[in-house]
Amino acid sequence: MSQRRVVVTGLGVTTPIGGDVATTWKALLAGQSGVRLLTDDWRDLLPVHFAARVATEPADQMERVEMRRLDRSEQFALIASREAWKDAGSPDEIDKERLGVVIASGIGGVITLLDQFNVFNEKGARSVSPHTVPMLMPNGPAANVGLELQAKAGVHTPVSACASGAEAIGYAYEMIKSNRADIIVAGGVEAAIHQLPMAAFGQMKALSTRNDNPAAASRPYDIDRDGFVLGEGGGVLILEEYETAKARGARIYCEIAGQGLTSDGYHIAAPDPDGAGVQRAIKFALANSGLSTKDIVHLNAHATSTPAGDVAEANALRKALGADADHVAVSATKSMTGHLLGGAGAIESVFIVKALQERLAPPTINIENLDPAVTVDVVRDTPRALPAGDIAALNDSFGFGGHNVVLAFKTL
Amino acid sequence: MALSQADVLAGIKEIVEEVAGIPAASIELDKNFTDDLEVDSLSMVEVVVACEERFGVKIPDEKVTELATVGDAVNFIVNAAA
Numbered sequence: 460m461s462q463r464r465v466v467v468t469g470l471g472v473t474t475p476i477g478g479d480v481a482t483t484w485k486a487l488l489a490g491q492s493g494v495r496l497l498t499d500d501w502r503d504l505l506p507v508h509f510a511a512r513v514a515t516e517p518a519d520q521m522e523r524v525e526m527r528r529l530d531r532s533e534q535f536a537l538i539a540s541r542e543a544w545k546d547a548g549s550p551d552e553i554d555k556e557r558l559g560v561v562i563a564s565g566i567g568g569v570i571t572l573l574d575q576f577n578v579f580n581e582k583g584a585r586s587v588s589p590h591t592v593p594m595l596m597p598n599g600p601a602a603n604v605g606l607e608l609q610a611k612a613g614v615h616t617p618v619s620a621c622a623s624g625a626e627a628i629g630y631a632y633e634m635i636k637s638n639r640a641d642i643i644v645a646g647g648v649e650a651a652i653h654q655l656p657m658a659a660f661g662q663m664k665a666l667s668t669r670n671d672n673p674a675a676a677s678r679p680y681d682i683d684r685d686g687f688v689l690g691e692g693g694g695v696l697i698l699e700e701y702e703t704a705k706a707r708g709a710r711i712y713c714e715i716a717g718q719g720l721t722s723d724g725y726h727i728a729a730p731d732p733d734g735a736g737v738q739r740a741i742k743f744a745l746a747n748s749g750l751s752t753k754d755i756v757h758l759n760a761h762a763t764s765t766p767a768g769d770v771a772e773a774n775a776l777r778k779a780l781g782a783d784a785d786h787v788a789v790s791a792t793k794s795m796t797g798h799l800l801g802g803a804g805a806i807e808s809v810f811i812v813k814a815l816q817e818r819l820a821p822p823t824i825n826i827e828n829l830d831p832a833v834t835v836d837v838v839r840d841t842p843r844a845l846p847a848g849d850i851a852a853l854n855d856s857f858g859f860g861g862h863n864v865v866l867a868f869k870t871l
Numbered sequence: 872m873a874l875s876q877a878d879v880l881a882g883i884k885e886i887v888e889e890v891a892g893i894p895a896a897s898i899e900l901d902k903n904f905t906d907d908l909e910v911d912s913l914s915m916v917e918v919v920v921a922c923e924e925r926f927g928v929k930i931p932d933e934k935v936t937e938l939a940t941v942g943d944a945v946n947f948i949v950n951a952a953a
Binding site: 522523524525527528585586588589590593 | 890891892913914916917920923
């Protein structure tokens with residue numbers, strides 16, 4: 460079974476810059492920011508007045524009755540999964556015992572939890588929604604997608620803060636490699652734009668406070684970056700065993716060649732300034748996928764726009780890739796989407812798949828003055844063409860707790 | 872306060888449509904919540920709580936299982952409010 464290969468056959472997203480893959484990708488190449496001032500009445504209670512809400516509200520993509528028993532994160536999961544499933548050719552005829560779902564969330568149904576606590580306080584126990592538990596459980600997004608598609612090979616939800624989405628894709632990859640399944644709906648979602656999570660991230664001094672210019676607030680690698688911008692939405696990929704995909708005539712985007720996972724053992728929230736865990740994850744991903752640093756032409760960085768994180772990551776990339784970092788086009792797409800937490804690694808994996816397909820690395824916006832400590836080749840302002848021939852790309856994601864996940868993608 | 876059967880039926884129709892998305896026109900006294908209207912056990916809890924608020928009655932948990940049809944619920948509420 461060691462020769463089983465994993466390919467990508469479908470993509471779906473809902474993001475702050477578009478309600479589907481086509482719209483999102485177009486906005487990404489055009490360098491459009493999805494960050495806007497919030498209009499919620501609680502906004503002025505917070506030090507941060509902006510976030511990156513999805514461009515298309517779920518109410519425009521789902522029926523009302525369906526929505527009311529789903530947390531917002533579950534709505535995002537179903538919207539992205541339906542697009543991805545359709546994009547993969549709606550393979551409904553496959554054996555459901557060979558179909559799995561791995562969809563992550565960093566926080567789960569936090570908005571439901573907080574809203575129902577308010578209901579309890581105002582109206583009492585009997586008014587608390589009976590749907591509360593299925594809505595707030597972090598495995599709810601995966602479970603709802605699994606239910607809709609009748610997946611019976613396993614439904615899973617890895618949780619590793621902002622690395623969750625990438626870890627889900629890696630878990631799905633392993634499920635296919637180890638012959639537990641032939642097709643997996645894999646990705647990550649997050650819906651945490653609410654006063655409490657925003658106040659909490661604010662207390663960590665993790666969020667940008669650039670209230671006078673929200674669209675310029677997410678500025679990875681810029682010398683004046685001051686924190687991340689909270690985003691929401693999600694991304695889903697259909698992963699499929701190569702021979703199975705070929706046999707049904709599926710359109711194949713690219714291959715997931717391997718992954719590397721490590722943990723820092725350093726601090727609950729701060730990045731290890733040496734980036735040793737990140738370097739090891741990159742080396743493991745390359746070894747696991749049979750690639751060398753020479754093969755890598757593009758990397759979608761974690762780069763959240765925090766002062767410490769961006770430089771620690773860039774240093775680790777330079778050390779792990781060595782001189783070959785000179786031919787790696789590094790894109791920090793959170794400059795446009797904001798940071799989707801558990802959804803980040805998933806939408807960024809979708810962006811890598813599109814980048815390999817169209818041979819275009821998306822830009823990084825808002826870099827007015829590149830931090831001189833950043834020694835990788837950042838794609839700025841406009842997309843950059845990627846070379847012809849066999850090429851490969853990496854997606855790295857990190858999470859509070861010291862989680863490092865690197866996924867390797869290659870053309871085939 | 873006395874409630875008429877017609878008033879309660881109209882109210883239940885609105886509640887079930889809101890909670891479960893069943894068109895009010897298809898909700899009649901002889902319809903079974905589970906078998907005909909596909910109101911699942913979680914949504915039934917919502918229907919019961921909404922009825923309590925709307926009609927100002929208490930529907931004890933042990934009675935809920937006896938309310939198989941829309942007519943059962945209408946009769947219970949009319950009697951409880953009488």
